[in-house]
Amino acid sequence: MTDTIDYIIVGHGLAGASVALQLLKLEKRILVIDEPENNRASRIAAGLFNPVTGQNAVRTWMADKLFPYLHKFYSEAEVLTGQKFFHPAPMYKPFGSVAAQNDWMGKSADADYQMFVERIALQPAFGSLLNDVHGGLFLKHGGFINTIPFLDAVSALVASRGMFWKERFDDERLKISADFVEYNHVKASRIIFCQGERTTSNKWFSRAPVRVLKGETLRIKIDWDKDVILNGGVYMVPENAKGEFRVGATYKHNDRTPVVTEEARAELVEKLSAFLNIPFEVIGQDWGIRPTTTDRKPLLGCHRESERLVFFNGLGTKGVTLAPYFSDMLSRWLEYSAPIDKEVALTRYK
Ligand SMILES: Cc1cc2nc3c(=O)[nH]c(=O)nc-3n(C[C@H](O)[C@H](O)[C@H](O)COP(=O)(O)OP(=O)(O)OC[C@H]3O[C@@H](n4cnc5c(N)ncnc54)[C@H](O)[C@@H]3O)c2cc1C
The missing domain is CATH 3.30.9.10 (D-Amino Acid Oxidase, subunit A, domain 2)
Known part of the structure; x- marks a missing residue:
């Protein structure tokens, strides 16, 4: 029997987990597919967020928006999951x-x-x-965020409200049509790829500038x-x-x-x-x-040949800071057609 849901998310690092939380807050039905044992960024990150960075100590890009938002996002995530991982200091x-x-x-x-x-x-x-x-x-x-407890808390929440599969996603098994995508027995309106550096072997986004x-x-x-x-x-x-x-x-x-x-x-x-x-x-x-990414800004958007295929990546050295705000932007774009800032749109690269 086919399960019909709203979104499939591939990857449960900081990018995928943040999108999953945003979509659960909007009461969307989701399936997350991830191989946690192959996560070599989010699970080893120190989880630091810091408004003044770099050797010359400059105020980080969009700090006035990103920092108030991340405080709200991770505090709410602790309430939603009942776990502790957010440590302002x-x-x-x-x-x-x-x-x-x-x-x-x-x-x-x-x-x-x-x-x-x-x-x-x-x-x-x-x-x-x-x-x-x-x-x-x-x-x-x-x-700082303790990233492993954060990711594990979100995966438990996803599993309790939707589906979480711990396995490798196989591009060859995805069927794409004009109105939906289908993977195994699951049919969804879109699929969101949050694969971190492993996007380089993704069939549709391997040329994304990561x-x-x-x-x-x-x-x-x-x-x-x-x-x-x-x-x-x-x-x-x-x-x-x-x-x-x-x-x-x-x-x-x-x-x-x-x-x-x-x-x-x-x-x-x-x-x-x-x-x-x-x-x-x-x-x-x-x-x-x-x-x-070369301009150190995230990448959000969809594939030029199919809006069913969505991309969220390029979090670089600041995943903890960037993931909350830009997962919100992505989910508003998906659900309400709100605009994606040109500075972070995938379309800024040809
Ligand atoms: C040493 C180090 C220290 C860092 N310290 C900080 C820090 O202090 N603060 C900070 O903000 N950032 C830090 N970062 C950066 C931060 O880790 C990244 O910005 C962030 O983790 C990127 O998240 P992501 O979800 O895009 O990718 P990832 O964390 O790589 O997650 C991608 C996920 O997708 C899964 N996946 C990919 N392909 C498939 C497939 N086919 N099937 C199933 N699953 C798949 C992977 O297994 C993985 O779980 C650090 C990074 C490193 C390497």
Whole structure:
């Protein structure tokens, strides 16, 4: 017997899980198909969200819209799933020089930054624990998501309200017609591909401009109990209550080698040691592949030959920040024909 539903979603990383939540909130009937054991981005991400990023500490793109929305989205997701994974927390960025300190004294008076600056420390903020002789910047509206509990909570919700299949989606088994798609015994009005970097082997979207950016992280044990995320060249984000933290990350373009490397470990240890004056023990290392785009903006839209085939990808280095807002945009486009911003539309690439 055929099950008739609204949407099939392929992929349950941050992109797929966020779309699934949006569609469940609209009371849509959905099927999610995912191979969690092959997830090499969302499940190893530190889950950081941070309104001021990059080596030059600039306000991240669309921060005034993305950050209020993500706070609402993840708080609601905790209520809907009954699980805890959202951890807003202040972030501390040590200044590397007096010039950086002066720069931020100026910037903090700027209305664009005021919303995100909690306070500026002109002296070391934690006694002798850190190497922050020039003080540093305390930022607000940042924090982290424990991504594995988030993804697992959403998959449980999907399974209780719809269908969640843990298996590989096979392109060859999808039938596409003018009004619907059909996969095995399930007929849906559309299918949404949220496959991260694995879109490169998708039959319809392999030419989408997704570039791979490998990253590695360390897991460390350290005696640090301050309620603040450290971010000084590398970040240090709490993983659990046992004093374990994730440290990241490295960035290597066009690399798909499925292994952790000594080179990445040495880079992360060196950067972390440069701003910590307390000892730490490395207890693990992970690798993953980010799906990026050349303009660092997501990709939303449908296939030029069939609007039944929908695409949500390109979350790059900021999946936690981008997925909530743009999954909302995508679901409004799907359900109410609301526009997709030109900046993120798949059609911006020929
Ligand atoms: C080292 C590292 C650290 C990071 N840290 C952060 C961070 O701190 N903050 C942040 O915001 N972002 C971070 N990111 C980036 C973030 O992880 C990505 O932006 C995000 O995970 C991308 O999500 P996605 O859902 O598009 O892709 P993915 O997480 O790759 O999910 C795609 C899913 O689709 C499934 N899939 C694909 N093809 C098929 C198929 N044929 N059948 C079934 N299932 C399929 C895969 O198994 C997978 O589960 C980090 C990434 C890395 C690598």
